[in-house]
Amino acid sequence: MNKELTIVKIGGKVIDDEASLEQFLIDYGSFHGQTILVHGGGKIASDIGEKMGIEPVYHEGRRITDKATLDLVTMVYGGLINKKIVATIQTLGINAIGLTGADGNVLKANKRPVKEIDYGFAGDVSVDSVNTVALNKLLNAGFSPVMCTLTHDGNGSILNTNADTIASILAAALSKSYDVVELVYCFEQPGVLEDLESKKVIPHIEEAKYITLKAQGEINEGMLHIMDTALDA
Amino acid sequence: MNKELTIVKIGGKVIDDEASLEQFLIDYGSFHGQTILVHGGGKIASDIGEKMGIEPVYHEGRRITDKATLDLVTMVYGGLINKKIVATIQTLGINAIGLTGADGNVLKANKRPVKEIDYGFAGDVSVDSVNTVALNKLLNAGFSPVMCTLTHDGNGSILNTNADTIASILAAALSKSYDVVELVYCFEQPGVLEDLESKKVIPHIEEAKYITLKAQGEINEGMLHIMDTALDA
Numbered sequence: 001m002n003k004e005l006t007i008v009k010i011g012g013k014v015i016d017d018e019a020s021l022e023q024f025l026i027d028y029g030s031f032h033g034q035t036i037l038v039h040g041g042g043k044i045a046s047d048i049g050e051k052m053g054i055e056p057v058y059h060e061g062r063r064i065t066d067k068a069t070l071d072l073v074t075m076v077y078g079g080l081i082n083k084k085i086v087a088t089i090q091t092l093g094i095n096a097i098g099l100t101g102a103d104g105n106v107l108k109a110n111k112r113p114v115k116e117i118d119y120g121f122a123g124d125v126s127v128d129s130v131n132t133v134a135l136n137k138l139l140n141a142g143f144s145p146v147m148c149t150l151t152h153d154g155n156g157s158i159l160n161t162n163a164d165t166i167a168s169i170l171a172a173a174l175s176k177s178y179d180v181v182e183l184v185y186c187f188e189q190p191g192v193l194e195d196l197e198s199k200k201v202i203p204h205i206e207e208a209k210y211i212t213l214k215a216q217g218e219i220n221e222g223m224l225h226i227m228d229t230a231l232d233a
Numbered sequence: 234m235n236k237e238l239t240i241v242k243i244g245g246k247v248i249d250d251e252a253s254l255e256q257f258l259i260d261y262g263s264f265h266g267q268t269i270l271v272h273g274g275g276k277i278a279s280d281i282g283e284k285m286g287i288e289p290v291y292h293e294g295r296r297i298t299d300k301a302t303l304d305l306v307t308m309v310y311g312g313l314i315n316k317k318i319v320a321t322i323q324t325l326g327i328n329a330i331g332l333t334g335a336d337g338n339v340l341k342a343n344k345r346p347v348k349e350i351d352y353g354f355a356g357d358v359s360v361d362s363v364n365t366v367a368l369n370k371l372l373n374a375g376f377s378p379v380m381c382t383l384t385h386d387g388n389g390s391i392l393n394t395n396a397d398t399i400a401s402i403l404a405a406a407l408s409k410s411y412d413v414v415e416l417v418y419c420f421e422q423p424g425v426l427e428d429l430e431s432k433k434v435i436p437h438i439e440e441a442k443y444i445t446l447k448a449q450g451e452i453n454e455g456m457l458h459i460m461d462t463a464l465d466a
Contacts, residue, residue, distance in 0.1 A: 048285070048308075051284075051285045051286065052281070052284045052285055053284065071313055074312050074313050074316050074317070075281075075308035075309060075312040075313045076308060076312065077312070078311070078312035078313075078315070078316045078331075079307050079308040079309065079310070079311040079312020079313065079315070079316075080304055080307050080308045080311075080312065082311070082312070083307050083311045083312075083333050083335060083336075083383065083391050084307070084391070086333070086335045086336055086385075087335040087385045087389050087390060087391050088389045090335055090338055090385060090387065090389075091387065091388055091389045095337060095338055095367070096335070096336070096337075097332075097336045097337045098311075098331075098333070098335075098336045099330075100316050100319070100331070102316060102319045102320040102323055102329070102331075103316075103319055103329070103330045103331050104328060104329075104330045104376055105323055105328055134328070134376075137374045137375075137376075138374075141370045141371075141374060142370075143337055143367075143370075150316065152319075152320045152323060154323065154324065155324055156320050156321045156323075156324045157320060158316050158317070158320050
């Protein structure tokens with residue numbers, strides 16, 4: 001095999017600003033080969049939540065996903081943002097298909113255990129959470145997954161999961177099916193895809209590159225830790 | 234071949250009432266063979282729209298889909314309701330995958346032309362709108378599509394489309410790939426799937442059955458007309 005997969009995670013301005021998103025998606029459309037796009041949509045969810053009277057609750061900078069917030073992010077990530085992105089990518093000749101972890105059961109998570117803090121409907125994932133069979137079926141059938149940061153617990157509940165973590169575990173899990181898996185984090189200006197620079201090579205995925213882009217503090221230590229742990233496993 | 238496909242459209246109480254939906258989905262899970270579920274979610278969208286200050290606008294009983302309403306139904310149909318249904322069906326051993334018409338480009342629509350009334354982002358579809366290649370890829374790969382009533386125009390915009398119409402054109406289009414296509418409309422009590430009665434056999438889909446359930450005025454003449462027109466084509 002000589003198969004290559006590129007996983008791109010977008011966040012920050014790229015998703016919050018409509019013009020930036022549009023420019024990003026044009027760049028994305030010029031990609032050759034198989035791709036998976038991972039997106040959240042934090043600020044848009046907060047703005048819509050405000051209109052609906054849903055107050056965001058944080059603990060040490062991490063949002064707590066209560067029932068109202070879960071419904072909100074399910075609407076905004078899984079509906080509004082995901083479908084806009086999918087419809088736009090479709091205009092570029094790529095057969096995008098929007099997914100949460102529940103769709104095709106591609107990504108199951110464990111509800112985060114309540115210790116000192118109850119993070120609510122937050123889902124933790126590992127490399128083993130990824131249903132590579134289902135994802136490969138979609139990829140091999142010519143679909144290009146657009147994955148939002150929602151997972152499911154297998155018991156009927158959607159869970160809210162960190163986008164960086166999803167992107168990294170997808171890369172780790174799918175590295176078994178591809179010669180090269182590129183992981184790109186993209187959260188700045190339009191045009192960034194033309195100007196990538198490699199910052200770190202993940203030693204445990206053979207030939208896979210772990211590319212971060214202008215990663216000034218945006219890729220947190222927690223994610224790197226998860227990635228390393230996941231790859232060690 | 235001896236392939237059978239069942240397309241079930243749910244609406245009314247089945248979707249508005251959480252307990253009814255749950256009971257319906259348990260029944261749905263006991264179905265054998267390949268299925269497609271089609272859902273809207275009108276009342277829930279209106280309730281959430283009210284919280285967001287979006288006033289529904291109607292013309293002769295038909296809702297006009299302005300920009301705010303399009304975003305609302307994209308969130309509610311494509312996100313909230315679709316993902317809840319998919320996550321629930323996943324617990325029943327069926328590998329559900331949620332779709333709008335943009336996902337996998339399964340259903341492209343034409344924005345309704347403005348004549349006396351501008352219906353906004355309303356999409357009209359015909360049997361030719363259905364991408365049977367993409368749907369068959371998903372079905373043959375073992376996925377069970379859960380389709381909400383959103384389509385796309387191929388130019389980057391999501392469109393709002395009638396659920397009954399979507400169910401009927403899917404049945405007509407997929408009748409070429411299956412020996413038997415059953416079309417079930419379901420909008421009443423829980424338990425309805427156990428107690429179907431055939432009301433009308435559609436003559437133009439060979440061996441396909443057009444089953445309506447307690448159809449006291451719920452299946453409108455417009456839909457029947459569309460169905461007949463579609464099948465004649």
